[in-house]
Amino acid sequence: MNSVILRTAARVLLPLLVIFSIILLLRGHNVPGGGFVGGLLVASAVVLYAMAEGPRKARAIMRIDLQVLIGIGLLIGLAAGLIGVAAGEPFMAGLWFEFPAPGLGEIKVGTPLLFDIGVYVTVLAVCLHMILSLAEDA
């Protein structure tokens, strides 16, 4: 679609939506949000960009082959599960690590968060791969 308004809007909205999706991802464990909806949000943002600039450019801004990205997402999810195994717990056991961060207080990082990141990456790559493939075909 060749519209200056859409193109400008897409360019401004894209980074904002990505930031918003990361916020959704990180807060997801305690308040509404999470990797799945975060991934969908990024996908919609990039699809908006693809509408304005074309699917090829949309693939280009992803910098990484989406098919590879699917694999990376799944590997992150698998790794989150294997950390538990390495620690002698069952596969996929949730482990939490706390460490102090200057100025922020205690930061808690857990394997469920890592797993959620895997979900986030997989979902966004899957949606984009499907939609952009169809769009390129058109």
Added chain:
Amino acid sequence: MIIGSIAIIALAALLAPWLHRWLGWRAGYVLALAPAAGFVYYARELMGVAEGRALVSTLEWLPELGVSLGFRVDGLSMLFCLLITGIGTFVLMYATPYMKDYALRGRFFSYLLGFMGSMLGLVVADNVILLFIFWELTSITSYLLIGFDHDRLAARKAALQALLTTGLGGLALLAGLILLATAAGTYEISRMGPISGDHPLYVGALVCILAGCFTKSAQFPFHYWLPNAMEAPSPVSAFLHSSTMVKAGVFLLAKLNPIMGETALWDTLLVGFGGFTMLFAAYLATRKTELKPVLAYSTVSSLGIITMLIGVGGTYGTLAAMGYLFAHALFKAALFLIAGIVVHATHEKNTEKLGGLARAMPFTALAAVVAGLSLAGAPPMLGFVGKELLLKAGLGSANAIPAIAIASVTGVAAALTVMAAFVVVWKPFFGRKPEHAGHAHDDAANNDDASNDHGHHGHGDHAPHEAPFTMWIGPITLGVLTILGALLPVYFVDAVVKSAAHDVLHNAAAIEPVARTVYEGTSLAAFDMLYISTPLLISLGALAVGLVLYVLRKPYRATTELLAPIDRVGPLRMYHWALDGVVALAKRQTRFLQNGSLPIYLRFVVTAMLVLVGVALLRTGGLGTLRNDLDDLGIVEGILVLMMIAAAYATTRQRSRLATIAILGIVGYAVALIFVLFGAPDVSMTQFAVETLTVVLFVLVVYHLPRFALFSNRATRLMDALIASVAGLAVGALVLASSAETSIAPISWYFNEHAYPAEGDPAGRHYAYGRNLVNVILVDFRSMDTLGEITVLGIAAIGVFTLLRLRPDREPFAEPTGAATFGADEPDHKRASQGEGERPHREGSA
């Protein structure tokens, strides 16, 4: 450490492609270190195992299902571990220069090491489920190896044939192993006691397990896949058909002999099938003239011998089985490697066109002579020892099948094998080369770099030359071992063979270290067998007859050619008949169920769901149990519901697909709003995002569809409307019924209590430390499900991509078909069958 030996090979398999990228073709030498390390480990443990201290290692896996990663190396497993890692090392060294010119050699080494690791896992697994998993892994990796030259139809066919045959046997094996474990009361082989033939599960387990073992070890009538599997590159043949793949079947027979082997049925089946396979395959081997087919059939014959010997049983039969197995692995690996060298150097497979290679390739010829003597069973080779033991065991057999029959059949098979040995060794290296095949011999100067030049030349226009060191060192070493082993068995053959035989003979659970004296007095030295006795006379007779047959091979082949029509009704014919039948059946049911019409698919799916849900609803008390406390619905919900109904109706009245999709979007967003109203923000957010992306997807798909046209008639539309309405009502009823259903205890309290530690909760409990219950369920409580789901998503995305890229009309040579040509007036059958909404029925067309 047992796990470590498998892990290092698996790791090498993973790294192989990258190593090949970094190090070039020499990476194979580095990879050979992995099995070499395994070999060193097992060799160091050999004496301990021979004295009765089995290596054990256990890792809990699925304790609820009784599946643990139990590994155990007893004498029998040790024999196989040494063969797999030892021969595996030579095969990798050999394959490195052999596969030099293949672009995909990294992948090749990956498959080969993957196969090696699976095979090693198979022989050390103590749990039958674990054993089965490794068993299947060997089938899959061997499929990849046999079909490695996937550009050739023959290779693909052979690979599929091997996979289908051994895979089908594998399924039977799984059933058999489960029956066995049920009968024995344990899944650990080492804890199984002998099972009586009277046990109700015994015959079922026996038949299923034998089906698995016989397909894997290519026993008649499943022998056909093995010679076809020679389509694989030579290093693969050498590995798969000497010490691994095909030996898995006889390994399992040997392993289960103490448990299942005490019945006459077991003995008779093994001796019968094994004996017949031995004779029949030896005969088939003599009818072939090409190197690898002769070796392949002689391998089938040897497997028959081993199967038969396990059936013969007793202290002698068992010792003979293990001795022959060991000898066979060594000399057959050597012979396959040699065949590879010969074919590589001369580009000629037919032994009748080969001759006099001994001058050009002295080391290879030396190895060939030694290995060939072993195959022929000539003294003083290990092959001779194996055959003597075999004849003694046959003559002393107390089986239901008379000893004299076993011995005479063995004698005939031995004579035929001698002839085969002459064909593969004497003829190419020392025989006369036929005149017409003689090419101009290049001068020696041209040969200097020829050993580095294993490219795919036209037809051997260069003189044969010696292979590089790493290729002939394997066959030579293996050959020398078959001499040393026969002359000085005390150094390693005794420990390996006798302790293996001991474990095959006795119930492993009853082993005491002191009991290892069964074979104390039995000598395995070749010279101790050179006294006048019936076995020796049969042996010498076989050598003489074999030599005569070789000299008279032309009239012999002409005579046996008369029997060729028998081949046409053989098991291979049955295999093709069954395969074609399955394909035809699949085509027919696909045409019926998946004829390409989306309306028909929808009717099928929705009606099936209706029936299932309806039956379930009626059986749980019908519509009387529905909740009807709908009083708390307010005006907002009412408006949303009316909006949805109106939108749903509007979609059915549209002529424009784009409008339909947009209106359908209203339904989706209204549902999302309802989620908000009922306090499910997570679900609602996801619904909004999914709805948005779905509309985009729809729009993109619609772009490909032809213009909308109404093909259905009024009656069809009314029926569809009826099905749709009833389905909608049924789902509604289902939702109401399931929220009223209380017979199944809800588990949401568990999630609530374990999500986040609240005041006064016990401290020792495991918490997920998340307040958003939906998310905690997704990424913690039910994370296995989620992992499965995102995997499915990933596969689906790759599927979509592949379908779009590989569409037939995208082929460069396909007819150009632009979207504009797909008007409703010009229905295209191919497009219609690819998932378009309307079938090209014209009767109702406007």
